[in-house]
Amino acid sequence: MSPPASDPAQRLTELPFPPVTKTHILNCSYHSWHPRYRAITPKARLVPLPDAFLSYLREDGIVLPPDNEDTPEWSDSDSGIFSGADNEGDDADDADNYDPSASWRDTHETIERAIDDLGGKVAPKLNWSAPKDATWMAATNSMECRTPNDIYLLLKSSDFVTHDLEHAFDDTADEDANGSIQDPPASASLSVPYHLVLRKWVTLNPSVEFRCFVRSRKLIALCQRDLNHFDFLFKMQDKLRQTIQEFFDVRLRDTFPDPSFTFDVYVPPPHNRVWLIDFNPWAQRTDPLLFSWLELLSLPEPPSSNVEESTPEKSDGSSEYEEDITEIFRPEFRLVRRDDPEAYGFTTPQYSAHKLPKDVVDASRGGEGNLREFALQWKEAQALAEQQKAEDSDDD
Numbered sequence: 001m002s003p004p005a006s007d008p009a010q011r012l013t014e015l016p017f018p019p020v021t022k023t024h025i026l027n028c029s030y031h032s033w034h035p036r037y038r039a040i041t042p043k044a045r046l047v048p049l050p051d052a053f054l055s056y057l058r059e060d061g062i063v064l065p066p067d068n069e070d071t072p073e074w075s076d077s078d079s080g081i082f083s084g085a086d087n088e089g090d091d092a093d094d095a096d097n098y099d100p101s102a103s104w105r106d107t108h109e110t111i112e113r114a115i116d117d118l119g120g121k122v123a124p125k126l127n128w129s130a131p132k133d134a135t136w137m138a139a140t141n142s143m144e145c146r147t148p149n150d151i152y153l154l155l156k157s158s159d160f161v162t163h164d165l166e167h168a169f170d171d172t173a174d175e176d177a178n179g180s181i182q183d184p185p186a187s188a189s190l191s192v193p194y195h196l197v198l199r200k201w202v203t204l205n206p207s208v209e210f211r212c213f214v215r216s217r218k219l220i221a222l223c224q225r226d227l228n229h230f231d232f233l234f235k236m237q238d239k240l241r242q243t244i245q246e247f248f249d250v251r252l253r254d255t256f257p258d259p260s261f262t263f264d265v266y267v268p269p270p271h272n273r274v275w276l277i278d279f280n281p282w283a284q285r286t287d288p289l290l291f292s293w294l295e296l297l298s299l300p301e302p303p304s305s306n307v308e309e310s311t312p313e314k315s316d317g318s319s320e321y322e323e324d325i326t327e328i329f330r331p332e333f334r335l336v337r338r339d340d341p342e343a344y345g346f347t348t349p350q351y352s353a354h355k356l357p358k359d360v361v362d363a364s365r366g367g368e369g370n371l372r373e374f375a376l377q378w379k380e381a382q383a384l385a386e387q388q389k390a391e392d393s394d395d396d
């Protein structure tokens with residue numbers, strides 16, 4: 001028998017989120033919000049993905065379409081990844097003729113044209129997730145892609161992308177056609193219109209990327225996305241908070257379909273223009289970064305005078321009181337302090353738990369030689385990451 005809702009043990013193990021609906025998850029998908037916010041988002045192209053392409057993404061192993069010009073030599077023998085062309089040896093005949101893109105050639109070509117359209121370099125993502133955990137697979141060690149194959153390699157290596165494909169609606173409540181929660185759950189499930197999102201590549205300065213938390217259409221908290229300490233942010237904290245608050249009030253507060261959500265912004269120098277990068281659901285799956293979800297769920301809300309279009313007047317006709325309240329409430333803006341990294345548990349590299357995609361492990365099982373080679377590369381990559389970490393902390 002399941003414990004009653006009032007059982008203290010249950011209260012301790014479950015965060016008090018309002019039910020997360022599939023509609024809410026879909027509202028945070030790039031393809032749903034992008035048309036509404038195109039003007040405030042860096043240039044992007046969306047490519048609808050047919051089932052055949054989705055099957056390719058879901059397949060085990062990483063086989064790339066033939067691409068003589070852009071597939072580097074090392075990709076055939078060194079890592080278990082191979083392109084349809086250029087294979088040598090006894091087993092190569094089949095692979096020579098195999099083009100995984102044969103059944104989605106149109107999509108491949110659309111992607112090629114979109115990359116061109118966006119100036120030759122793009123940052124890819126699926127409906128919700130970018131392959132941030134797979135950049136170590138890429139020759140550039142980043143999400144910068146110049147060819148369709150660069151994109152496929154990243155997408156197929158990413159656990160975050162797999163989550164979009166296989167677990168988009170995990171832990172969501174069922175709802176009826178009007179969006180009301182169904183009890184008992186309805187069996188009908190919403191299907192996901194999968195899209196490849198290609199964003200024109202820009203070299204972003206991670207210090208001015210922020211995640212913002214909105215509860216009941218009120219901006220209650222914001223914080224850095226990058227978990228390093230940046231001294232200069234402290235001096236401009238008030239200005240940044242005000243700029244982002246205004247952006248939220250004007251652009252998002254009344255237009256986003258759900259009352260609670262998170263959004264990510266980029267505020268490049270001179271810090272007076274805000275770019276929308278992404279939305280994430282108000283749900284446990286979203287990383288609360290410098291906050292905990294329990295804090296975010298229980299932080300005090302601003303008085304409503306801070307969010308109303310017009311402040312109601314007092315009986316004597318003045319609105320001084322409301323202005324005072326507006327003055328007092330500030331969404332909490334959390335930055336990483338100089339001596340903070342330990343406190344926040346940043347001693348492990350970000351996404352370290354995701355650095356070994358299943359596909360790569362599978363690829364490395366091709367025999368002892370392959371495994372040894374793979375292990376060597378793995379060690380090198382780790383040493384490089386350690387070195388980078390040491391350099392970063394020296395800078396601090």
Ligand SMILES: Nc1ncnc2c1ncn2[C@@H]1O[C@H](COP(=O)(O)OP(=O)(O)OP(=O)(O)O)[C@@H](O)[C@H]1O
Binds near residue numbers: 123125160200
């Ligand atoms: N156009 C771009 N060019 C280069 N890099 C970009 C671009 N857009 C975003 N990025 C970088 O990619 C990172 C991840 O992008 P995004 O926030 O869309 O990923 P995500 O998977 O939704 O992340 P999360 O899981 O944290 O919500 C951003 O923090 C930013 O540093």
Ligand SMILES: [Mg+2]
Binds near residue numbers: 129280
């Ligand atoms: Mg996101």
